[in-house]
Amino acid sequence: MATTALVDPETGLTQAQLAARHGLRVAGERPSVAEYSRQLWAYRHFIAAYANAKLVASFSNARLGQLWQVLTPLTNAAVYWVIFGIVLKQTSIPNFIAYLTTGLFIFNFTQSAVQAGTSAISGNLGLIRALHFPRASLPLAIVVTQFQELLASMLVLIGIVLVTGEPITFEWLMLIPALLLQAVFNAGAVLTVARLGARATDLRQVIPFLMRTWMYASGVVYSVTLFQNLPGWAATLAQYNPMLVYIELGRYALLEQAPLLNESLTQLWLAAAGWAIVAGAGGYLYFWRGEQEYGRG
């Protein structure tokens, strides 16, 4: 304790002892997980308002405004359909356009969330350094924003699916729990990249490449039956790829004759729930452990 230069003249205590004696707390101390979760819950209105504000702000400079929420997925689907459906003449898959867009939109939910997540902390340093709030609010707000965008693209998707002649069935309802599980998975992924991106700014350059690779590994633009040509271990690996799991659930729900890699619905649900729990809890704990670091540098 002799290292402390200043000793309180009145009490003869060191600074740390003085602080302890009067029950002062370390400024910006990291709360326990339970306390942190409680704080986060108290900030739910902030998260919702921030997510909404971001959604509005992202279109505020565009003349067509929020119409882009629907136009962007539509144009994306059109480009892929022209390349893979018309130019490359994909014929092995029945109703290819619906197969493609289902995979594309579900993958895009994770992709855009993760991409926005890398700058959740580093892009909001001003806010973080000015105000006090649980930092996990920012990455979680991104997930909420992306979920709202997903709902818009799901309307487009349902339109495409209906136009291409798929019948409406009770299985469609499976889409709701599947997307919610994916949202939990995304939250974990976004929390993880948010902490990583807070220190290493290089991550923003790497993520688009990683996500594109992941997309090609998730059977979005080609038939998943191609994975069966792989050696056994690789096929198993592909089968439990979380993105493929969520995409397969979506296709299972919406499409009648889509080729599936994993025919067992139970296995799919178990994998989907397992990934959501592992990624969600893991990402949350990982982000919480760095709570004090955010705002530095």
Next chain:
Amino acid sequence: MVDQFEMSNEATVTLPRVEERIPTVVVDDAHVIYRVHKGATGGSSPVAAFRRLVKRTNAPNIQEVHAVRGVSFTAYRGEAVGLIGSNGSGKSTILRAIAGLLPVNRGAVYTQGQPSLLGVNAALLNDLSGERNVTLGCLAMGMSPEEVARRAPEIIEFSGINERGDFASLPMRTYSSGMAARLRFAIAAAKKHDVLLIDEALATGDEGFRKRSEQRVRELREGAGTVFLVSHQLASIRDTCERSIWLESGVIRMDGPTDEVLKAYGEFAKSKR
């Protein structure tokens, strides 16, 4: 004070007028180091970057700025402390560390309750309307939605941004810098505070707003236990603070009664000229 404390050891209950001074902010040998990306300068070629990766050295375009170098002091309940020093002496940094917004690299900062920082730099969303920024700012300070709805008109009124037309519904990027600063101050000042840190917040805005904001700060100070004020306007420090701390290059030069510290600081500033 020393005698009083000796007496108060056992007798605080029977002698209520004798009070031990209660610390609200204890800063113990605090160091703050910023890591700054200098942007693309020399040595940013791919080959150099690869060599750094292999050798595991830090990139040359990351510079460490040791903004606060071992600062220690204690502030007590009912005190108003002024922080003075030249630009870049670490005043704002130490305030952020007390607010818990910027972690210290070494040492520690202890506080009672949650200190609040009133600054001009509170970042808001420039693409959004003033009204929405008020809502977001208040929610981020931990207000409930009902409270926000109740206080919002009052905040916009106080900021005076609607004096020339309905600016509250326009995006913040259309505001003049003075208007934006006024709105930020109005939002930050809307909350009650335990320990209040004021960082040059009074220097913005026109004459009318300055009067209003000084009044508001006085109200806030009456409710707060301890007030820290950073300002280059020495007159406002003299008016509000009985104690001052003079920081220079991240080190405390002097800590004592405002008159003495200001005098020494004045001589220092003169000698530099």
